Amino acid sequence: MCDDSYVSRTALIVDDHAGFRASARILLEDEGFDVVGEAADGRSGIDLARALAPDLVLLDIALPDVSGLDVADTLAGGDSLVVLISSRQPVDFGARLRETEAAGFISKDDLSAETLEELLRGRT
Amino acid sequence: MRILRLALLAAGAFLGYAAYRVQVDNLGSFTSPARASAIVIGAWLFLLAGLIAWGRRPSNRLGPLLATAGIALLLRQLRYSHDAALFTVFFVVGELSYWVVAHAVFAYPSGRITDRWERRLVATGYSVTLVFTTAILVVYNPAKPLRFFDPTFRKSLLAVGGFGDAAISLQKVFVVVVWGFLATSAIALLIRRLVTASPRARRLLAPLLVAAIAVGLRAIFESVFTFVERPSVILYDYLFWWQIGAFIALPLALLAGFLRARLARANLGELILELERTQPHEIGNVLRKALRDPTLDVLFPLPEREGFVDATGQAVELPTDGSRAVTHLKHDDEPLAALVHDRSLLDEPKLIDAAGAAARLALENARLHAETRAQLDEVRQSRTRIVTTADEERRRIERDIHDGAQQRLVALALQLRLAQRRLRDGTDPEIERLLAATVDELQFAVDELRELARGVHPAILTEDGLAAALESLVSRTPLPVELEAEEGRLAAPIEATAYFVACEALANIVKHAHASGASIRVQRRNGMLVVEVEDDGVGGAAAENGSGLSGLGDRVEALGGRLRVESRPAGGTRIVGEIPCAS
Numbered sequence: 001m002c003d004d005s006y007v008s009r010t011a012l013i014v015d016d017h018a019g020f021r022a023s024a025r026i027l028l029e030d031e032g033f034d035v036v037g038e039a040a041d042g043r044s045g046i047d048l049a050r051a052l053a054p055d056l057v058l059l060d061i062a063l064p065d066v067s068g069l070d071v072a073d074t075l076a077g078g079d080s081l082v083v084l085i086s087s088r089q090p091v092d093f094g095a096r097l098r099e100t101e102a103a104g105f106i107s108k109d110d111l112s113a114e115t116l117e118e119l120l121r122g123r124t
Numbered sequence: 125m126r127i128l129r130l131a132l133l134a135a136g137a138f139l140g141y142a143a144y145r146v147q148v149d150n151l152g153s154f155t156s157p158a159r160a161s162a163i164v165i166g167a168w169l170f171l172l173a174g175l176i177a178w179g180r181r182p183s184n185r186l187g188p189l190l191a192t193a194g195i196a197l198l199l200r201q202l203r204y205s206h207d208a209a210l211f212t213v214f215f216v217v218g219e220l221s222y223w224v225v226a227h228a229v230f231a232y233p234s235g236r237i238t239d240r241w242e243r244r245l246v247a248t249g250y251s252v253t254l255v256f257t258t259a260i261l262v263v264y265n266p267a268k269p270l271r272f273f274d275p276t277f278r279k280s281l282l283a284v285g286g287f288g289d290a291a292i293s294l295q296k297v298f299v300v301v302v303w304g305f306l307a308t309s310a311i312a313l314l315i316r317r318l319v320t321a322s323p324r325a326r327r328l329l330a331p332l333l334v335a336a337i338a339v340g341l342r343a344i345f346e347s348v349f350t351f352v353e354r355p356s357v358i359l360y361d362y363l364f365w366w367q368i369g370a371f372i373a374l375p376l377a378l379l380a381g382f383l384r385a386r387l388a389r390a391n392l393g394e395l396i397l398e399l400e401r402t403q404p405h406e407i408g409n410v411l412r413k414a415l416r417d418p419t420l421d422v423l424f425p426l427p428e429r430e431g432f433v434d435a436t437g438q439a440v441e442l443p444t445d446g447s448r449a450v451t452h453l454k455h456d457d458e459p460l461a462a463l464v465h466d467r468s469l470l471d472e473p474k475l476i477d478a479a480g481a482a483a484r485l486a487l488e489n490a491r492l493h494a495e496t497r498a499q500l501d502e503v504r505q506s507r508t509r510i511v512t513t514a515d516e517e518r519r520r521i522e523r524d525i526h527d528g529a530q531q532r533l534v535a536l537a538l539q540l541r542l543a544q545r546r547l548r549d550g551t552d553p554e555i556e557r558l559l560a561a562t563v564d565e566l567q568f569a570v571d572e573l574r575e576l577a578r579g580v581h582p583a584i585l586t587e588d589g590l591a592a593a594l595e596s597l598v599s600r601t602p603l604p605v606e607l608e609a610e611e612g613r614l615a616a617p618i619e620a621t622a623y624f625v626a627c628e629a630l631a632n633i634v635k636h637a638h639a640s641g642a643s644i645r646v647q648r649r650n651g652m653l654v655v656e657v658e659d660d661g662v663g664g665a666a667a668e669n670g671s672g673l674s675g676l677g678d679r680v681e682a683l684g685g686r687l688r689v690e691s692r693p694a695g696g697t698r699i700v701g702e703i704p705c706a707s
Contacts, residue, residue, distance in 0.1 A: 020535040026542050062526065067587075087526065087534040089574070091599050092584050094592040108534040109570060112541055 010036045012052060012080070014045035014071065015060040020108070024058055031113050042066035046074055053079045056120075059102070061086040061093070069093070069100055076101030083119060085111060125182060129175050132191055136171040136198065140164045143201035150204045152274050159364065163201065166372045170194030170225070173379035185235030186382060189228040190375060196221030208279040216257045216282075219302075223249040225374070226310060229335040233328060233382055234471050242313050249306055256298040258282065263290040271295050271350055299350045303343040311336045324417045325468030328384060331377035338370035384416075392482050399486040404493035405435040407486050411463070414479050419448070421464040424491040426498060432462060435490055437497025453480040453487065461487045507682040508617070515620045518581035525577040530570065537566045581620070590619045594626055594644060601630050603639065609646040614653060618705050621679055622646060622655045625687065625701040628672045629657035637661025637697060648705060652685070655701040665691040665699075673699070 011033040013024050018040070025035045036052050039045035042063040049057050057080045061068035072082045082102040089107055090097050097105060104119045147160035171194025178187025200218030202210045226249060230242040237243045260270070264280040265287055314336040321329050345363045395414040402410050408422045423432040423440055434440050442450055442462060449470050451463045461480075469476060480487070544559045577583075585593035591609040598605045613619070626644050633642050639661030646655050665673065666689060677687040685703035 017531045017535060020531065020538065023535055023538040023542060027538070030542070030545070087530050087570075087574075088583065091596050092578070092582070094584055094588055094596050096588055096592070108538065109567060111538055113545065 167197035
């Protein structure tokens with residue numbers, strides 16, 4: 001189950017829904033990530049991402065203060081790989097999602113170890 | 125009053141003859157029958173104008189003032205008499221006649237001098253003139269004839285002894301003061317009144333311009349005759365006839381202006397005829413013409429709003445700064461209309477009353493019309509508000525679904541998937557099956573909820589606007605759809621209405637049209653957002669009552685737009701929504 005190549009990897013979860021953050025933490029930890037932080041809104045997400053420089057940022061699009069798409073653009077070019085998530089579908093975002101600086105998008109419906117691994121493999 | 129006027133007419137006739145004779149008999153070569161007649165005719169015209177104005181409008185003091193001026197101008201001529209008493213009395217008071225004329229001019233057209241400066245000028249004129257003429261006769265030297273007089277001996281009853289040229293010098297100072305300083309002030313005040321008057325009042329005040337010209341010409345005449353030792357006969361003749369001409373024109377101009385209101389009232393007959401051909405919203409034009417006030421506005425009271433509306437039903441405030449006058453017209457003690465007009469019309473209250481009475485039925489009609497328009501406008505606004513509020517409510521519901529139930533279900537599904545993964549070691553195949561079925565069921569629920577939320581109000585419409593939302597809609601439609609939509613944001617109700625037009629039309633095409641393809645075109649055209657949805661299907665669509673399209677039609681109309689459905693059997697369907705978009 002554990003892949004050594006991910007052991008030292010760190011992750012940050014940005015989502016305003018506490019129940020979802022808890023589940024995502026289990027998922028990431030199962031995948032060998034060390035979840036170093038959680039944020040419930042976009043601004044603290046940006047602050048934590050800059051302070052902790054995690055390898056992965058799991059970023060919800062619908063945040064209470066700013067759009068996750070804007071947070072992804074702000075974090076673009078940094079050390080972290082940003083993966084956008086949402087309970088909506090890509091079709092609900094149109095061109096804005098296609099033009100995002102983030103590494104990829106996974107619908108929350110489809111979020112699993114497999115889809116995450118697939119996306120990460122494609123990027124590394 | 126009639127007897128008084130007839131008596132004045134008779135006195136005028138007699139005094140006219142007397143004035144003529146006094147001039148011709150006593151001034152010798154200083155006058156001529158033509159000149160003496162012109163002076164008498166000028167005075168008579170003042171008297172006649174005054175008597176006519178007096179008869180037409182007895183309550184206005186302008187008539188008596190003009191008549192007095194006419195009599196005074198005739199009496200003035202008696203100063204040329206060789207009789208000591210006549211000479212003394214009419215030399216002293218005769219010059220006051222010019223101030224009676226000035227008094228009438230400044231009192232035009234209301235009969236009263238309302239301006240403080242004008243009142244001061246006329247009062248100063250009366251008193252200064254009296255002081256000077258008395259003083260001249262006190263120092264009068266019979267051996268030195270006065271200016272304007274023939275050299276024949278005249279006796280002043282006021283003289284205290286000969287003072288050389290003192291009387292003549294005083295006469296020169298008098299001309300400088302009265303015809304220099306006071307006349308200039310009078311011209312300045314007349315011009316001021318013309319310049320500051322509103323366009324309507326200016327037309328009515330035109331006679332004042334004649335007055336200013338008359339005063340100016342008379343001042344030049346007096347100055348030349350007083351200060352030029354031997355004026356050329358031709359120059360003197362010219363000046364005499366110019367100034368007497370202006371003087372004769374003055375009472376005629378004053379009378380004509382004064383009677384204008386009368387003529388306007390005669391036009392009320394035409395007004396009544398014209399009203400029969402007038403649409404309710406055009407009543408303002410007709411009254412503007414009849415009352416000769418191009419600035420006039422007709423407003424109607426709306427008791428339930430405690431305010432006023434114009435003929436189109438738009439709410440309007442009454443002016444409160446006093447720059448314009450307001451006359452309230454009533455019928456049976458009920459407010460009928462308010463006329464906002466030039467202040468000069470206040471001088472003719474009877475004219476307004478007469479026009480109001482003549483136009484009563486038309487005004488009543490126009491008031492009902494305006495009231496209906498106002499109510500219609502209110503209904504329209506309320507309809508727009510309902511649509512806007514409903515949209516806001518839909519947006520809120522979509523957000524609540526997404527942030528609430530949908531989030532929880534998605535999180536729950538993730539948790540179940542995690543549990544599924546941990547149980548995948550094959551401990552209990554029954555539980556695994558149960559879990560898999562639960563996850564699938566949950567996924568169905570989430571999908572249905574998502575569709576429901578999209579149908580209520582797609583989030584992408586709120587976030588990214590119409591073009592993005594339509595692109596999303598097209599990508600979810602199981603049919604090739606060509607989309608052409610301009611980027612750029614519009615007001616939320618307009619975007620939502622346009623979106624739902626396209627959405628409903630596409631849903632209909634998918635369900636009923638058996639089309640092989642469709643197209644959506646959205647563009648701004650002449651202040652309208654035009655949404656066109658076309659297909660190549662079987663046609664036969666109609667915006668019947670109760671159908672989705674008819675509901676959309678109501679929605680589009682609530683925003684002041686319209687929805688057209690063009691559909692022929694086997695000829696496809698074209699739905700066009702036009703929504704006003706101010707930009």
